[in-house]
Structures are given as C-alpha cells and as structure tokens.
Amino acid sequence: MIKVRRVERVVALSKMLMDMPGYLFSLGHFSNIFGAAKSTLSEDMVTIKQAIEQFGLGTVETVSGAAGGLRYVPCHCEERMNTLLTTLAARLSEPERIIPGGYLYMSDILFMPDLMMQVGEIFRTRFAHLAPDYIMTVETKGIPLAFTTARAFGLPLVIVRQGSKVTEGPSVSINYVTGAKRIQTMSLPRRALAQGSKVLVIDDFMKAGGTARGMIDLANEVGAKVVGTGVLIATNEPEKKLVEEYLALLMLHDVDQHTKTIDIRPVF
C-alpha cells in the first residue's frame, strides 16, 4: 500500500477506472490499494466524474446496493462525435483511395488505433440503451472497430469466420449472399455465445446487408438474438437493405472512377 497525495491518488484512481470501461469496481477494492477510507474515495469519484463530464470525455456511474460499485462509461458528446465523423468523411474522400472496380481503399483508416477507439466509443454511446451481452462481427476489416466497441462496452467480442475452421471445435454454419451476389458460408463456434444472450453486430461496411443478415441468422441458430446493427459506412444504394434496422455513421453516395470523386457524408 502506497501513501500518496490526494491529487496523485485521484490520477491513479481515474487511470485504473478508465482502463476498464464498463467494469463495476467496489470502493473496497480501491480502499485496499490506496489505504484510504471509502468516504474519501467516494469524494474522489465525484471529482473524477465532474472533471470528465465537463470536457465531454465520459462519466462515472454509481450502482447502489450490496453488489454495487462504480464504473467508468466512455461517451462521445454530440460535438466531438460530429467533428470526428466530418474528419473521417474528408479523409475517405481523398481521390487516391479509388481502386479499379470502384472500390475504396479504407484499410489504413480502419486499422488506425486512435481513430477506431473513438468510433468504438461512438457506437457505445449510440447503442448503450440496448444493453447487449456480446459484440459480434465477421472477419476481417471490421474487427478493429468491433473490438473497440466491445472495449468501450466492457464486453466480449465474437468473431464469425468465413468458411469453417477446424481449430474452433463444434461450430454452426450458414450460407449467406454477399454484396457481389455470391453464396458464401460463415460459421461460429457453438460455445462462443451463451443461450438467450443479446448481441450487437458491428461491421465496417454495408451494401445490400447480406452479411449483416447472415449474422442475425447465425445468432438465431445458436439461440442468441441480434438486438442492433451498426456500421461505419453504408451505401445509399440499394436503399432497401436485407436487415430492417441498422445505424450507419457515414453514408457513401457515390464513387466516380472517371472524375475521381467520392461522395461520402456523415449521417447526423
């Protein structure tokens, strides 16, 4: 046990708290670490809550009762969210991103840790009311984004595999139709999801919604339920997707290979 000044204790305390978003800590836990009374730590928590709320950096929630405690909840205020999405849209509009076939090169952005941590916090903010038990995605490009969303929620991530892998044990597989109208297989280990659990699907891109639809069917097969779907980018065509409800942060309106222009805009 290390005795420290109040300001140092508050810094160390907020670091430990914020290192595990969504995790419920008891005051007793911190009391053991810092050798401070619970009432003192309670005051520290009020200070931390005020400090981060003032700058739109998140909040601290108190859960009362015997099994209660405190947890850090990351949050993106509207202003920070809009700034981030506007920046992302601008970067994704760079003409050199156009790949023959009218695709967009996005991997550099999708794999950039700081950006994806922020997008994960946006999904946490938008989907908190659904109280999911798992975050689910399909390999490969959406994994960092789904991981940071899981991180922001403090939930486990489940990754659906293309095809069927021997090293995952007993699995459930389904067929689904890709954006390119091909039939493919995706699979999930039986033990990956608990029966009756609520699943939030997160992916990088949605065109017709076949992949997202596949994940909904796959979750049903193992006795779980998809309660929401979030994607970083959706195309505006086809307007009718294979999933009824989804949230897109950015909308891709057009990629013109001749004029080398990309029209992608935040969805507010």
Added chain:
Amino acid sequence: MIKVRRVERVVALSKMLMDMPGYLFSLGHFSNIFGAAKSTLSEDMVTIKQAIEQFGLGTVETVSGAAGGLRYVPCHCEERMNTLLTTLAARLSEPERIIPGGYLYMSDILFMPDLMMQVGEIFRTRFAHLAPDYIMTVETKGIPLAFTTARAFGLPLVIVRQGSKVTEGPSVSINYVTGAKRIQTMSLPRRALAQGSKVLVIDDFMKAGGTARGMIDLANEVGAKVVGTGVLIATNEPEKKLVEEYLALLMLHDVDQHTKTIDIRPVF
C-alpha cells in the same frame, strides 16, 4: 475554455494524454484547452508522471526542443506482467479447451478486450527499444492482440490477408508453408507499408514459424524490414522455428487428449 479546479484539470489532462498513447502533445495544445499557463501544466504533468509511476501504470516522457512535447507511455512493470501471464496460463489450461485434433480453444481469451489491452502493453514494454513504424499481423485470431499492441505504441496496424482480395488495390503476394505443412498465399496492399519502414510482427500463436517467416518475406518484398516478432503462445516443439528470433509470452509444452491435460507456462 472551461475554468476548473486544479484536481479536475489534472484528471481531464491525464485522460486526454492517456487516450492517445505515444502521441506527442505540445503544452500549448493543453494551454488552449484549459486556459492555464504552460508552467502550470508542466507541474501538472510532473504530478501525473509521479502518480502513474508509483503504481506501475506507465510514465510520461518529455521530448525537448521546438518540436517537443509530452507523451504518455504505457508500461507493464514486471510484477503486473507476471501476474497477468500466470492468470492467462491458468485459464488456457482448462481441460474443456481441448478440441478434437489436439487443438486449444482460445478465441474467448484472444477476443477479450481488457486482457488484450494488457497484453498489448506488455509487447509495447518488451519491444519499445526496436522503435518500429508499424505493427503487422495476419488475419484472423491475432488481430485484436496486434491492434492493442499498435494502440500501446501509438502506431498504425497492418493486416496481411490470406489469398488476395480485390478490394485492396495493387498487392504483393507470396507463398508460405503453414504449420500443417500446406502451401498458402498471403498478400499485402502495396500502399500499406512505406519504403524503408521498420515492422514489428505480432501474432497469437507460433508452431513452426512458417506464417511469421512469410510476413518477414512479404515485408521485404515491399521494401520494409521486420525488426522483431512477438507471439502470445509458442509451442516448444519444433524447437527450431523458421524465424531466427522471436519473443513468446507463453510456452505450450503439451496437450494430452487422453488425460485431458494442457501444459502451458509463462516464459519469464
């Protein structure tokens, strides 16, 4: 600009700093946000540094000069590292993890955000001296781990794909030999790595080292250089791997399907 008490300013400051590990902030940046003199913020930084160092949570580095500033460096002290690796080894030894064929089910652990954030910080601590420019991995199971390592370094992540994907633009492909002695293809978009850059390879598992060897060759093909290789788990057989040097955090000695025992130990 919001005027706040010192302790609140220090909390918000440490949150902003620690949200972007490895990123060099100028004092002027924070001076604009908090309306405080640089000398005041400099004292705040000393407080933050002392607070987190005392609890082995990382440090704050000062870079002097006109282009200088301050950055948060996550760090796992020996004690925390050993505790984490011992816990991981215990969880990975649970007999129900054995899959027919003698494989281990590890996805739940590999996709658990809090655990992987910590393992990423361990790799950051162990490989900091190599000063890489990118973290590289190959899809799929190592992605969360490589992502958190990239996050701890404040570096971009590069994901090598199996086969060759049309949506990534001009790519370089090579053949490599898998652990199951099969020839496979892996590929990387040409634009993913800058010429002459230094790459740290991170993966979840190494048996013979064929996949890691493939990534070294692939990096060479695009004019970059692998300066280090880190894996969460390596098997002790074969002792001689296809890569000369690597760091494993855990060593898998044996999986016995009959007695249902798994022998996996931290490498200290």
